[in-house]
Amino acid sequence: MTELRTHIAQHRAEVARLLEVDGHREIAEAYLRAGTPALKIAQLFAPLYVDLVTTE
Numbered sequence: 001m002t003e004l005r006t007h008i009a010q011h012r013a014e015v016a017r018l019l020e021v022d023g024h025r026e027i028a029e030a031y032l033r034a035g036t037p038a039l040k041i042a043q044l045f046a047p048l049y050v051d052l053v054t055t056e
Contacts, residue, residue, distance in 0.1 A: 012031070012032065013032075015028075015031065016028040016029075016031050016032050019031065
């Protein structure tokens with residue numbers, strides 16, 4: 001997850017630039033203001049993992 005967060009942070013400016021070039025200035029500005037997303041993927045899949053561990 002750390003790699004994904006790092007990748008998103010590193011490419012944030014480029015994504016915003018491409019949005020602006022494509023005519024989506026408001027979306028680009030909102031994207032830059034939003035900050036780095038909290039992915040929480042581990043927490044989302046934790047119930048599934050617990051179920052698999054307890055059924056084996």
